[in-house]
Amino acid sequence: MSNARAFISPSDLTFSWDGCHRCLWLYYNHQVKAPLFMPLVSELADMQERYFIGASSEHLHAAIPEGKVLNHGGFVQSTPIEVDGVATPFAIRGKYDLVMEFPDGTYGVIDCKFQARDNDKSGFYSPQLEAYAFALEHPAKGEPKKISSLGLLVWSPVRPRGNAAVGFGLELSCSWYPIQRDPAALQQRLAEFIAVITGPTPEAKATCDQCRYISTRREILGNE
Numbered sequence: 001m002s003n004a005r006a007f008i009s010p011s012d013l014t015f016s017w018d019g020c021h022r023c024l025w026l027y028y029n030h031q032v033k034a035p036l037f038m039p040l041v042s043e044l045a046d047m048q049e050r051y052f053i054g055a056s057s058e059h060l061h062a063a064i065p066e067g068k069v070l071n072h073g074g075f076v077q078s079t080p081i082e083v084d085g086v087a088t089p090f091a092i093r094g095k096y097d098l099v100m101e102f103p104d105g106t107y108g109v110i111d112c113k114f115q116a117r118d119n120d121k122s123g124f125y126s127p128q129l130e131a132y133a134f135a136l137e138h139p140a141k142g143e144p145k146k147i148s149s150l151g152l153l154v155w156s157p158v159r160p161r162g163n164a165a166v167g168f169g170l171e172l173s174c175s176w177y178p179i180q181r182d183p184a185a186l187q188q189r190l191a192e193f194i195a196v197i198t199g200p201t202p203e204a205k206a207t208c209d210q211c212r213y214i215s216t217r218r219e220i221l222g223n224e
Contacts, residue, residue, distance in 0.1 A: 004029050007077070007093035010131035013189055014124055020208035021196050028197040034210045041114075048112040048155060049073050049097050057100065060110070061176035065149055067102040074099065076135035083191045090194055092135040099136070100149065108149030109133055118156035122177040125152060129179050130186040150179040 005028045016024045026032040049072040057064040078092040100108035109132045111125060133147040155172045162168040196202060204211035 006089055006091065008090050008193065010092060010094040010128040013127040013131055013193060017193060020205035020211060021202040022204040023208060023210055025197055025202055044114040045097070045112060048114065052098060060153055061174060063176045064151070065102055065108065067100045067108065069098050070101040070107070071099045072097065076132060077140045078135035079138045079140055081190055083194060088194055091140065092131050094132065096132045102148065106148035107136065107145045109136070109147060111152050113152055113154045115154050115156050118154055118173050118175050120177050122152055122179045126179050126182065127186055127189045130182060134183070134186060150181060152177040152179070
């Protein structure tokens, strides 16, 4: 299929997978995706990443293993994904937030989050971070990096500060949520993911707003 995607985005292993599999199938087979409106998300993410360029781990959070930020906002692409020992046409490709370098020669992947409330979502984001680790350990080009640490660095608003005379600011809390490495769980998620996007068109998820809107629109307008 000429419009089919050959690369799996790490973020699709979380948000899109937990969403509507029909919408997921349409995106990976026909490049059809509903537009998203997420104001300030990219700006805030870029602000976090740039703030920590070259920083030591203690500058990020005291609980992060000793090391320093090596790269930020880098793209990664893996070798072809194997399912049951057979290479598929798919590979991981995405853009990580931060990569840490540790004194023992290993590396860590940190995903920066700006959340309205400070809570632990490490279980939800685990496949996404593990996918970045897979791509870094099995790169399509360049030397592999041994990944020893994964985690979420979460900023959440606490209160405003300042005034009109000196300028306003926003006090933020900062939390570190480590993620245990689980390559086997990633392989299972990838196998299920590939089975869905290469299989027949799935049924729409009952709670999918996009599919419900399309169906309702058709009922109202008929063939228009």
